[in-house]
Amino acid sequence: MSKKSYLFAEDSFFLSRRKFIAIGAAFAAALALPVGWFSSKLERRNEYIKARTEGLYKDDAIAKLRVSHANPAVEKYYKEFGGQPLGHLSHDLLHTHFVDRTKLS
Amino acid sequence: MTHQHDMRPIQKHPLNVRIFHYILLLSFLPLAATGLLLYFKPLSQAGMQLTYDIHIIAGVVMALDAVAFTLMAFDRVVLFVSRVFSFSSRDVKWFMVLGGYPQKFLLGKKVPVPPMNKYNSGQKLFGACVLIGGTILILSGLVLWLIPHAAPRDVVYFLGQAHLISGLVLTAFLPVHLFLAVYRFDDFKAMMVHGNVPYHDAAEYTPLWVEKEIVPVTANGEPATGK
Numbered sequence: 001m002s003k004k005s006y007l008f009a010e011d012s013f014f015l016s017r018r019k020f021i022a023i024g025a026a027f028a029a030a031l032a033l034p035v036g037w038f039s040s041k042l043e044r045r046n047e048y049i050k051a052r053t054e055g056l057y058k059d060d061a062i063a064k065l066r067v068s069h070a071n072p073a074v075e076k077y078y079k080e081f082g083g084q085p086l087g088h089l090s091h092d093l094l095h096t097h098f099v100d101r102t103k104l105s
Numbered sequence: 106m107t108h109q110h111d112m113r114p115i116q117k118h119p120l121n122v123r124i125f126h127y128i129l130l131l132s133f134l135p136l137a138a139t140g141l142l143l144y145f146k147p148l149s150q151a152g153m154q155l156t157y158d159i160h161i162i163a164g165v166v167m168a169l170d171a172v173a174f175t176l177m178a179f180d181r182v183v184l185f186v187s188r189v190f191s192f193s194s195r196d197v198k199w200f201m202v203l204g205g206y207p208q209k210f211l212l213g214k215k216v217p218v219p220p221m222n223k224y225n226s227g228q229k230l231f232g233a234c235v236l237i238g239g240t241i242l243i244l245s246g247l248v249l250w251l252i253p254h255a256a257p258r259d260v261v262y263f264l265g266q267a268h269l270i271s272g273l274v275l276t277a278f279l280p281v282h283l284f285l286a287v288y289r290f291d292d293f294k295a296m297m298v299h300g301n302v303p304y305h306d307a308a309e310y311t312p313l314w315v316e317k318e319i320v321p322v323t324a325n326g327e328p329a330t331g332k
Contacts, residue, residue, distance in 0.1 A: 010223075
């Protein structure tokens with residue numbers, strides 16, 4: 001390849017240094033803004049799940065009844081009708097039975 | 106009477122720009138074709154999978170090309186940005202006659218066209234679309250390919266739409282660009298072969314560029330800055 005195949009070229013310094021830096025910075029900022037927007041979206045993608053979890057824990061902490069076996073209605077059921085937890089009647093009434101319906105046809 | 110053209114060469118597209126343009130060309134053409142196939146889905150499952158694979162590979166090539174050029178030739182990128190985003194009353198006048206091209210092609214008439222810099226107003230518009238659209242395509246494409254499961258669903262949908270619109274706009278520009286590129290054959294040879302345009306061509310189509318930015322080069326190929 002010959003060293004020089006042309007007689008004229010662009011003057012490399014036709015843009016002033018100040019303008020060069022300003023345009024370069026604007027270009028970099030224009031690239032950085034959408035990248036920053038996306039990364040913040042990505043970072044905050046689970047925020048609504050976290051907020052919901054926090055809300056549930058908060059509700060739980062301030063609830064009057066925090067465990068099911070302290071529920072007066074449940075206590076009353078066992079006392080007046082169901083007998084013992086995991087007893088025969090309770091097992092029959094409260095446990096779900098599974099029926100395989102996958103081969104109905 | 107014979108008319109002699111001034112054939113002295115002016116360097117218009119340096120080697121790094123030509124290499125960048127070649128890789129862009131070789132990656133964008135398959136990207137546009139496979140992009141349309143991915144949108145209309147005319148092929149079988151295996152065919153669509155192959156189309157997707159080609160789209161990804163060509164997309165990675167284009168992304169690497171753009172990143173490498175931005176890092177290695179940042180000065181050219183800044184000059185390009187400066188040129189395509191410059192705007193003056195000349196551009197309004199240029200668009201009012203559309204560079205005189207329709208009159209030339211359809212009516213065989215030559216109308217006066219305002220003097221242009223290195224790129225005419227249409228090329229500047231195309232350049233801005235390529236710069237913005239290309240950036241959108243690369244960034245959104247990377248997200249859609251690599252982390253569609255991790256990014257928020259509404260953002261993925263938005264990026265998908267942005268990818269589609271940018272891709273369609275740039276693909277629509279493609280036939281116009283190819284036609285005008287071959288029509289301006291001196292410029293075509295400059296971009297595809299040796300980088301130089303003859304002085305008479307530059308003086309006719311880009312008089313402001315010749316007047317304001319072009320200087321004679323010294324024996325070792327450096328611009329002789331005399332301003």
